[in-house]
Amino acid sequence: MEVILQVKLRSPNPIKHTANVFLNRFNIYFLLHLLSMIIFIIIYYFLCKRVIVLDKKHKKISHINLSKENIVEIIELLKSKYPDATCSLDFNSPFELGIAVMLSAQCTDERVNKTTPSIFKKYNKPKDFVDLDIKIIEDLIHPCGFYKTKAKNIKAYSKKIMDEYNGSLPMTMDELITLPGIGRKSANVIMLEAFNNPIGIAVDTHAKRISNRLGLSNNSDPSKIEQDLLQIIPKKYYKDVNHLLVWHGRNICIARGPKCTECPISKYCTYYLNS
Numbered sequence: 515m516e517v518i519l520q521v522k523l524r525s526p527n528p529i530k531h532t533a534n535v536f537l538n539r540f541n542i543y544f545l546l547h548l549l550s551m552i553i554f555i556i557i558y559y560f561l562c563k564r565v566i567v568l569d570k571k572h573k574k575i576s577h578i579n580l581s582k583e584n585i586v587e588i589i590e591l592l593k594s595k596y597p598d599a600t601c602s603l604d605f606n607s608p609f610e611l612g613i614a615v616m617l618s619a620q621c622t623d624e625r626v627n628k629t630t631p632s633i634f635k636k637y638n639k640p641k642d643f644v645d646l647d648i649k650i651i652e653d654l655i656h657p658c659g660f661y662k663t664k665a666k667n668i669k670a671y672s673k674k675i676m677d678e679y680n681g682s683l684p685m686t687m688d689e690l691i692t693l694p695g696i697g698r699k700s701a702n703v704i705m706l707e708a709f710n711n712p713i714g715i716a717v718d719t720h721a722k723r724i725s726n727r728l729g730l731s732n733n734s735d736p737s738k739i740e741q742d743l744l745q746i747i748p749k750k751y752y753k754d755v756n757h758l759l760v761w762h763g764r765n766i767c768i769a770r771g772p773k774c775t776e777c778p779i780s781k782y783c784t785y786y787l788n789s
Contacts, residue, residue, distance in 0.1 A: 580729070582746065584782060588728070589751050591778040592758040596765075599757035601707045603627065608683040608708035609675065610634050612693070613643075613668055615700040617658040629657050640681050643672035667695030685709050698737060702756070712752040715743050720763025727767065727785035 602623040605611040617626045633654050651665040671694045690701035702716035717736040725731045731742035747755055766773045780786040
């Protein structure tokens with residue numbers, strides 16, 4: 515008699531099996547999500563750190579605090595660069611200089627020097643211009659531009675010198691700036707070049723540009739820039755500064771495409787350090 519043993523295998527509980535699979539998949543998804551979050555945080559951290567470093571590296575310098583020693587060194591460096599820096603206008607008398615300065619407004623000194631010799635050869639006294647018809651004056655100074663306004667100022671300038679100063683140019687700043695066509699900048703030039711008595715700094719387009727780029731002044735008004743310069747530049751350097759700023763502005767610190775790599779004072783220049 516054969517005994518057949520039948521073993522009935524028990525199949526797993528389908529509900530319990532499904533729950534285990536779900537839990538295992540959930541754990542895997544959770545771990546993957548957690549890992550991706552960690553990776554994201556790490557990448558974000560280093561990206562932010564990089565941005566901060568770049569921001570610090572390229573942050574604009576608003577102003578360099580220059581000491582009086584730095585200012586003197588700047589002037590001395592410019593003196594070494596331009597040992598022959600002088601006034602570029604040609605004249606033979608204080609009166610002629612006043613006219614030359616007026617003509618140089620919105621005009622190059624080179625053009626003025628080509629125009630004035632033939633004029634001053636024949637007309638070089640206040641009375642000469644007072645007696646001249648204004649149309650003749652306009653024709654004489656026409657190459658210098660704005661000839662109508664300049665001719666009017668020259669005639670009025672000459673008349674006031676004749677009437678109030680006995681034909682001689684006054685020798686004080688306060689009196690000079692009362693003359694037609696003579697503003698503070700022109701008066702500063704006359705005080706320096708005609709009377710060798712600089713009491714200020716003539717802020718022309720070159721002086722303005724360099725002062726702003728160096729951070730010596732944040733103002734745009736020439737009179738305010740001059741006051742800023744007078745506070746930081748020793749008086750004994752007024753004469754030098756008047757010439758040096760003009761020469762440096764014409765040769766290196768030009769308006770467009772300044773030659774910063776050739777500049778002897780670039781290490782003190784806010785503009786250069788930000789470029």
